[in-house]
Amino acid sequence: MDARILVVEDDASIRELTERGLRNAGFEVLTAATGDEGLARFRADRPDAVVLDVMLPGMDGLEVCKAIRGASAVPVVMLTARSDTLDVVVGLESGADDYVTKPFEMAELVARVRASLRRASGGDRSDDVLKVGDVRIDVAAHTVARGQERIELTPTEFRLLAELARHAGNVLSREQLLELVWGYDYLGDSRLVDATIQRLRAKIEAQPSHPHLIETVRGVGYRAARR
Structure with a gap:
């Protein structure tokens, strides 16, 4: 799979591990450390999916997600340190498709990114x-x-x-x-x-x-x- 994934994460160690794990899974990976940088990279590079941390310096992940969703239906998987239902609702309302709670297993994130790409490329079933x-x-x-x-x-x-x-x-x-x-x-x-x-x-x-x-x-x- 040669899909391009944008990872927006301010924690350098998590960002590097996520980048390495996604590359090992066969993806091309772009990275950004802040919300503003992530949105700029999204607009410039048009990735196939976005892995987006909620808590980011400056523009937070929810704001970034809303801006992405206003321009594109590209899959967005949120990374969050919290897993309360309220946090899930807020992320989904911002336009996210899915979320993964930190700390996460790399295999789980890869599986979720792959599933989001399959959904995006599969099209809707034929009912009129x-x-x-x-x-x-x-x-x-x-x-x-x-x-x-x-x-x-x-x-x-x-x-x-x-x-x-x-x-x-x-x-x-x-x-x-x-x-x-x-x-x-x-x-x-x-x-x-x-x-x-x-x-x-x-x-x-x-x-x-x-x-x-x-x-x-x-x-x-x-x-x-x-x-």
Whole structure:
């Protein structure tokens, strides 16, 4: 795999280890030590994926992620020293596709980067239009709307909604969603699913605290409403 990965990390030892590990896995690697430098390198070099630390001097990782997402759908994997669900939600709201908690195993980061690249290159499945309740999902156009109102979703939120819509009326476990949406069959953290569901509900539900489009089936997973 010759994809180009940008690593933005201010800790020199972590940055060097991450660069070496990704190079050994067959990637071309670019590095930056600050948020401003990382954003400048992203704009100049157009990497295929970004590994981005949350805590950076100057412009922090969340700001960098928002700026990247405003211009590109390139996969972004956040590095964070914290793993509370709130931190996951904030990262996903900034446009991140995934996160890895420090300290991490290099094999896990490599696997997640590879999965993010597969998702980005695989394209959406062929369904033309899907529905969840009164929400219309145009897969080919990659748009979501309620009536004439467009609903802006991140790429990950779009994939999650589309998978739930394809299985409307059926319960999908968190493990199934991790495999279908993120491409993981064992690496994923179920909080990633829960946090993305939370963000998705905030955008498509009339009352996110009392959802009727995406139902939680306690102890099992999630189910989308039929048309």
